[in-house]
Amino acid sequence: MDSVFNELYQKYHHDVFQFLFYMVRNREQAEDLVQEVYIRVFKSYDRFEGKSSEKTWLFSIARNVAIDFFRKQKGWKERILEKFDWSDNQVKDDHPIPEEITVQREEVQWVYKCLENCTVDQRAVIILRYIHDLSIAETAQALGWTESKVKTTQHRSLKVLKRQMETLFEKEGKNSEKVRVER
Amino acid sequence: MKKSEWSDEELIQILRQMPKIEDNRHPHDVYQNIPRWKRKSVQWMFPGIAALAALLLFFILVPKFMDGNQQSVDKAAKSESAQSREMAEGNNTIKKEKSQDSTPDSPKMAAVQSNMERTAIYDDEIGNGQVLTFWIPDEQVSFLVPVSNIVAKSQGKTWMDLFTEKASELKEPEWGLTDYYPLNASMNLDQQNNRVLVDVPIGHQYGQGSANELGFMEILKKDVASNSTIKQIKLSTAGNDGIEFGNTGMTSELMVSNDKNRAFFFYYPQGSEKPFIVPFNKPFNDVQSALGAMKGDAPISGLQKSILPSFEIENVGNEGNTLQLSLKSNDQLEDNQQTLLCLEAILLTAKDFGFEKVAVSNSPITQIGPFDLTKEIQVPLAPNKRDF
Numbered sequence: 001m002d003s004v005f006n007e008l009y010q011k012y013h014h015d016v017f018q019f020l021f022y023m024v025r026n027r028e029q030a031e032d033l034v035q036e037v038y039i040r041v042f043k044s045y046d047r048f049e050g051k052s053s054e055k056t057w058l059f060s061i062a063r064n065v066a067i068d069f070f071r072k073q074k075g076w077k078e079r080i081l082e083k084f085d086w087s088d089n090q091v092k093d094d095h096p097i098p099e100e101i102t103v104q105r106e107e108v109q110w111v112y113k114c115l116e117n118c119t120v121d122q123r124a125v126i127i128l129r130y131i132h133d134l135s136i137a138e139t140a141q142a143l144g145w146t147e148s149k150v151k152t153t154q155h156r157s158l159k160v161l162k163r164q165m166e167t168l169f170e171k172e173g174k175n176s177e178k179v180r181v182e183r
Numbered sequence: 184m185k186k187s188e189w190s191d192e193e194l195i196q197i198l199r200q201m202p203k204i205e206d207n208r209h210p211h212d213v214y215q216n217i218p219r220w221k222r223k224s225v226q227w228m229f230p231g232i233a234a235l236a237a238l239l240l241f242f243i244l245v246p247k248f249m250d251g252n253q254q255s256v257d258k259a260a261k262s263e264s265a266q267s268r269e270m271a272e273g274n275n276t277i278k279k280e281k282s283q284d285s286t287p288d289s290p291k292m293a294a295v296q297s298n299m300e301r302t303a304i305y306d307d308e309i310g311n312g313q314v315l316t317f318w319i320p321d322e323q324v325s326f327l328v329p330v331s332n333i334v335a336k337s338q339g340k341t342w343m344d345l346f347t348e349k350a351s352e353l354k355e356p357e358w359g360l361t362d363y364y365p366l367n368a369s370m371n372l373d374q375q376n377n378r379v380l381v382d383v384p385i386g387h388q389y390g391q392g393s394a395n396e397l398g399f400m401e402i403l404k405k406d407v408a409s410n411s412t413i414k415q416i417k418l419s420t421a422g423n424d425g426i427e428f429g430n431t432g433m434t435s436e437l438m439v440s441n442d443k444n445r446a447f448f449f450y451y452p453q454g455s456e457k458p459f460i461v462p463f464n465k466p467f468n469d470v471q472s473a474l475g476a477m478k479g480d481a482p483i484s485g486l487q488k489s490i491l492p493s494f495e496i497e498n499v500g501n502e503g504n505t506l507q508l509s510l511k512s513n514d515q516l517e518d519n520q521q522t523l524l525c526l527e528a529i530l531l532t533a534k535d536f537g538f539e540k541v542a543v544s545n546s547p548i549t550q551i552g553p554f555d556l557t558k559e560i561q562v563p564l565a566p567n568k569r570d571f
Contacts, residue, residue, distance in 0.1 A: 002214065009210045017206040027204075034206065038217045100202045111197050130198035158191050165189055 004045060005038065012055060015132060016062050022127045023066040025116065027098060036065045052141045056134075059142035063124055070120060110172075114164035122157035129154055299520050299552040302460060303527050303563035304331050311336060314565045315349055316409035318402050320361040321450060321461075321485060324394065327405060328360055328450060328459045331565035342410050343372045343379070352571045358459075359452020363402070378415035379407050385421045389428070396428040400437055407439050409565070414439045442466070446473040447531040447566070448486035449524065459567050460528050461486060462535065470506060470536045471499045477528060489528035491521060497545070504539040505559055510546050523552035527563070534562035 016037055021030040040061050048057060101112045115123055121143075128139045129150075136154075140147045189197075206213070304314055312333035319328050330353070334345050350365040368383040381403060383389060389399040407413050416437040418426040425435035444466040449458035463481040467473035477490040490496070493516050498509035508529070516522065526543075533541050540559040549556050 005214055005217075006210070009213065013210070013213070014203075014205045018204040021204045022201070030204075031206065031208065034213065035217050038213075042217075100204055104200070104202055107197050108200055108202075111194070111201065126198065130195050131201050133199075158194055161194055162189055162191075165194070 008041065012058050015055070016058050019059060019062050019127055019132065020066060022115070022131060023123060024069060029069070033065050033069055037062050040065065056138050056141040059128065060144060063143060067120060110165055110168050111161065114161050114168060117164050118157050118160055121153055122160060125150060125153045126157050299523050301527060301553060302524065302567055303531060304333060304565045304568045305563050306561055309333055309564065313342065313345065315346055316565050317350070317353060317364060318405040318409070319355055319363055320398060322359055322361060322452060323485060324361055324398065325483060325485060326461060327402060328461050328567065329409065329565070330358065330567050330569050332568055332571050341372050343370060346370070346410060349571055354571065358569060359455050373417065377413055378417050379413055380417050380419065382419045382422065383426055390426065391429060393430040396431055404437055404439050408441050443535060444473065445535045446476045447489055447528040448477065448481045449489045449528070450485055451487065458524060460489065460524070460531055470533065473532050473536070474499060474529065477532065489525060491525050494522065494525050501538070506533045506538040506541045507544065508541065509544045512545060512547060516547050518548050518551055526551050526554060530560060530562050531566050538562060
């Protein structure tokens with residue numbers, strides 16, 4: 001096996017996979033996209049300048065792969081249909097919650113659900129900052145942003161998440177209250 | 184314990200509790216699944232193929248369209264050239280006619296003469312052959328048409344052998360006649376008793392309908408009369424004596440009599456310009472009345488007059504075996520195919536009345552086709568020569 005691959009796999013594979021998983025919220029897609037990350041890594045490995053760490057470099061590639069994936073998913077068919085089908089513009093959750101999440105406590109599940117409603121950038125910041133525990137500087141490197149942009153995006157995404165959590169809580173709370181009343 | 188509000192810190196805490204997700208696949212599998220080939224190559228493949236197909240279609244279709252236009256242009260050009268050619272030809276024919284006027288013995292005249300052909304069979308062409316005549320119903324099956332040809336005699340073969348041989352080679356539909364031969368019967372010569380034996384199989388069609396059975400008997404009699412001197416036909420069915428005819432009843436014998444003193448008429452099958460010269464069955468008392476009848480149509484549909492108004496016979500006389508015809512002096516008589524056919528009908532009629540020669544006098548022309556009117560003309564051996 002390729003020594004470069006071996007090294008990268010040992011060091012970063014699961015990090016990259018986890019990042020993609022939270023980004024696209026689907027294990028199979030994440031598996032496919034990880035392959036794509038490797039292809040791009042091999043294509044541009046000799047161009048890797050070492051300015052940033054290998055880890056942030058890989059994350060930046062993974063982010064680009066994810067963005068390309070979202071773009072592709074929204075293919076020309078969807079783009080055309082979207083123009084005509086106004087009812088389809090609502091946010092929808094067509095991905096079932098993965099098994100790994102459903103076994104967690106309720107609040108974790110809610111956060112996972114609410115993440116869907118963030119933009120791709122907001123989601124990327126939250127995943128990198130809080131799930132992968134990257135510093136502001138590292139996140140800025142991975143996303144190719146300034147640190148201040150990371151800060152504002154992070155602040156804004158937490159706000160969005162909070163609001164989403166509250167609405168979700170209201171909905172879920174009413175449901176559970178109803179259940180309680182019935183008992 | 185649930186809360187309806189979270190601080191940033193609490194939210195971050197929850198985020199930190201998000202489960203670690205790992206790729207469960209073996210690294211080897213992951214490595215194997217990395218395509219070595221660039222995806223990009225696949226990306227241009229599809230549009231590339233589509234573009235190629237479009238180009239191909241373009242090159243297939245465009246020449247067609249171009250061709251279509253070209254053809255119409257071609258057609259126009261052709262019709263133009265055809266017109267000009269016609270005009271040129273018109274000039275030529277005019278020239279030709281002019282040249283013919285000035286030289287009567289031009290090749291065209293000769294060609295016309297050679298184009299005129301006799302339709303009957305005459306003594307001078309028989310050579311070593313033998314004449315066979317078949318009587319075939321016309322298209323409407325209302326009368327019988329004699330069709331003859333010269334066949335090569337071969338040793339040991341009787342006329343009956345040749346007759347049955349040739350029966351299958353007749354082209355009745357091509358001639359505009361009813362397909363009748365070969366007969367669904369075996370014909371044999373009984374030379375000892377000088378008779379013809381006709382044997383039909385069981386289930387033959389000749390007994391069905393009076394027209395059918397009369398036609399069959401008539402054809403047998405005429406075939407035998409025309410081709411031999413035999414006077415008797417013996418009939419049998421699958422070897423047993425007699426043939427059962429629906430109307431006539433059981434018949435075991437037919438007597439052959441030579442038809443005589445008939446007049447000959449023209450029969451033009453549909454789409455044909457060359458007539459058959461056909462005898463009408465009713466006998467006449469003398470040749471004069473027969474020739475008179477031939478100026479009009481026969482009283483049966485399909486048989487048309489065979490003597491043209493231009494061929495006006497003033498006097499009919501006879502001297503031994505020669506029929507003497509004296510024509511009214513008439514400028515209209517021309518040496519053409521129609522006149523030749525008319526003369527042949529007269530010759531055949533003369534033969535039916537037992538004449539051997541015909542002499543034509545007082546004619547404005549001396550030649551009709553191959554016949555020299557200054558001499559006595561031999562009557563034909565058999566009518567309507569056709570190849571078979």
